[in-house]
Amino acid sequence: MLDIYWWLLWGSLGAAIFSLFLGDAIEGLLDSIFDSIGEFLNPLLLFGTLSVIGGSGVLITKYSELNNFIVLILSILIGVGAYILLYYFLVIPMSNAETSTSISINDLAGKVGDVITTIPAYGMGEVFIESTNGSRNEIAKSFDNVEIIQGTQIVVVQVKDQILYVSELTEL
Template identity: 60%
Template sequence: MYWSLLWGSLAIALISILFQGVLGGLLESVFDIFGDFFNPVLLFGTLSVVGGSGVLLTKYTAITEFYVLAVSILIGLCAYFVIYYFLVIPMSNAESSTSLSMKDLEGKIGEVITTIPNVGMGEVYISTNNGSYSEVAASFDAAEIKQGKRIVVVEVKEGILLVSEME
C-alpha cells in the first residue's frame, strides 16, 4: 500500500509540474477554493512523504500497521506544514526585481501597433528599462488612434491600458 502511495503520488506530482498549464486549468476550480494551502504539487508531495515514511517504518521497525499509518500521516502533516510555511508562503511573497506591474505602465509613453478604434481595443508597444511590452489598449478619450501614433498610458483598468494620443 505504501509503495503504491509513494510512486503514485510522485507520478502525479511530476505530471502536474510538467503539464502545469493543462492540469492547472482542470484542478484550478477545486484548489482555488482553498488558495495556496492546497497546492496540488504540495499535496501530492506530502502523500509521497506519507508513503515513503510508511515504507521505511514498515521495513525497519517492529510497530504494528496501525501505528505505522498514524506515524506516517503525522510525519506527512509535519512535512506539509514545514514546506508550506517555510517555502510556499515566502516564495509567494517574494518580489522579482525585474517584474513590472500593469500599474507601473501608467504615465509611460509608447506607440500604437494596431489601430485603436474609438470603441474597442487595439495594441500598443511600450519600452521601459525592464523590457518592452506589447499590451491591449483602449482609447481613454473614446477617439480613434491610428497605427504608428505616439501615446501615453493614462490609466490601467481591468488589465487594459487606457491611452491618449500625444500631440
C-alpha cells in the same frame, strides 16, 4: 501493510511527476475548483505529502518493531509535518516573489521622457520613457493644457485612467 506503503509511495511519486509536467494544463481545466480550494491544497504538495507518508511508512515498518496502527499514525504525522514545512517555507515565499521585471504605468509618475507624437493642448499624443527596466511608449495628455511639440523633453506629473499627464521639462 508494507505493500500498501510501497504502492502509496510509488503511485504518489508518479502522480507528482505527472502533475509537475501537466499541472498547468490540469489547473487550467480545473481552475474554478483550485480557486475555491486555494493554494493550501496544491496538487503537487498533496502528492508529495502522500509520497512522504508512503516512504516513512516503508522505513518505519522495515526498521522497527512497532504496531501497524502506530506506524500509520507516525507516517501521517511526518507527512503532515512535511506538508506544512513545504507550504510555509516554499510555496508562500515563491508565490510572494516578484515574477516580472516590468513596472506598472502608475510607477511612471515623476519620470522624464520625450514627446514622440505632438500633444495638442486638448488632445492626446505619445511619449517615450526610458528606464532601467526597459523603454516604453505611452499615451499622454498635457497637464497644463498647452501644446507640447515632438522632441520636447517632458516630465510625468500624474497618471490617471492609464493616461500620462505630462508637462514640458524646463531648466531652472
